[in-house]
Amino acid sequence: MRSRSAVIAGVVGVVVVALIVLFVSAGSESDPLAVDTNRIVGRQAPALESVDTEGRPFSLTDYRGRWLLVNFFATWCTPCVAEHPQLVAFERAHAVAGDASVVSVAWNQSADVVKQFFAERGGDWAVIADEESDFAIEFAVVGLPESYLIDPDGTVVHKFTGGVTQQEIEAEMARKR
Amino acid sequence: MSSRARAVGWAVGMALVVALVAVGARQAPTEGRSDDRLYALAGQMKCLQCAGESVAGSQADIAVKMRAEIRSQMDRGRTDAEILDFFAERYGERVLLNPSGDGVASLVWVIPVVGAGLAAAGLATVFAASARRRRDAAHLGVSEEDRRLVDELLSREP
Numbered sequence: 001m002r003s004r005s006a007v008i009a010g011v012v013g014v015v016v017v018a019l020i021v022l023f024v025s026a027g028s029e030s031d032p033l034a035v036d037t038n039r040i041v042g043r044q045a046p047a048l049e050s051v052d053t054e055g056r057p058f059s060l061t062d063y064r065g066r067w068l069l070v071n072f073f074a075t076w077c078t079p080c081v082a083e084h085p086q087l088v089a090f091e092r093a094h095a096v097a098g099d100a101s102v103v104s105v106a107w108n109q110s111a112d113v114v115k116q117f118f119a120e121r122g123g124d125w126a127v128i129a130d131e132e133s134d135f136a137i138e139f140a141v142v143g144l145p146e147s148y149l150i151d152p153d154g155t156v157v158h159k160f161t162g163g164v165t166q167q168e169i170e171a172e173m174a175r176k177r
Numbered sequence: 178m179s180s181r182a183r184a185v186g187w188a189v190g191m192a193l194v195v196a197l198v199a200v201g202a203r204q205a206p207t208e209g210r211s212d213d214r215l216y217a218l219a220g221q222m223k224c225l226q227c228a229g230e231s232v233a234g235s236q237a238d239i240a241v242k243m244r245a246e247i248r249s250q251m252d253r254g255r256t257d258a259e260i261l262d263f264f265a266e267r268y269g270e271r272v273l274l275n276p277s278g279d280g281v282a283s284l285v286w287v288i289p290v291v292g293a294g295l296a297a298a299g300l301a302t303v304f305a306a307s308a309r310r311r312r313d314a315a316h317l318g319v320s321e322e323d324r325r326l327v328d329e330l331l332s333r334e335p
Binding site for chain 2: 022037107137138141143
């Protein structure tokens with residue numbers, strides 16, 4: 001009887017230890033943003049179409065043949081505001097050569113608010129007010145700011161989470177060339 | 178309690194369990210544009226901006242946007258599987274709260290089945306041992322005289 005109890009206790013102990021190991025190895029979910037599950041990088045960019053804040057038709061495929069940084073932001077997002085001058089500098093550095101552009105997608109904001117933001121802080125590129133469009137879902141955006149670097153062939157080659165600098169974008173482009 | 182009454186009790190208990198499981202497993206609508214279907218689908222997805230919340234229960238920006246996308250896809254006549262696949266293809270399998278049957282995730286499905294099997298086997302073993310003990314007791318050779326003596330002792334005033 002005593003040996004049977006020992007066997008049962010042993011089996012229960014092994015199962016409990018196995019479950020603890022399983023849950024620990026599965027990782028903590030206390031910070032959901034710490035686990036990046038995005039599947040877009042490495043794939044062809046979605047062929048999205050919309051209208052920009054100036055009312056002009058917009059198509060992502062029109063940017064084929066040059067590098068494109070798709071930046072998801074909001075005017076109320078502090079890191080987005082902080083990174084904006086870096087995007088302006090990046091766009092200006094490539095304006096003459098025309099080999100790279102920026103497109104901004106404003107998260108759930110009206111065109112008027114976004115236009116005011118660009119009027120105050122600079123930036124001369126297409127901006128989509130993503131109130132109705134599905135850009136954020138198509139790129140599997142989770143938080144702000146996020147930026148996606150698309151190569152001249154239209155493949156999403158890198159995802160930047162949080163504020164990005166001109167230097168980081170250039171470095172990533174050089175790495176992927 | 179007689180064995181017949183005990184059997185009836187077990188039968189009623191089992192019927193109650195089956196009824197509760199049937200009610201609990203009631204299927205949400207799998208087609209149409211109802212809110213029931215929308216929230217049933219959203220309830221199968223994890224809010225990736227929050228800790229421990231589904232897309233159905235969260236008011237985070239991403240959850241609101243994902244519900245709008247689910248609604249849009251329902252309006253376009255997509256099936257439940259197509260809608261869940263759409264999100265899994267972009268956000269990865271981890272966006273789904275009901276894990277797939279592959280790899281380590283399959284343990285989520287296997288462990289309860291194995292546990293239920295072990296519990297049933299344990300109950301069967303206990304019941305069999307109990308029945309064996311009753312049979313053994315019946316063969317102890319208790320005479321009518323013994324029974325009469327026990328009854329007499331039990332009926333005495335303390």
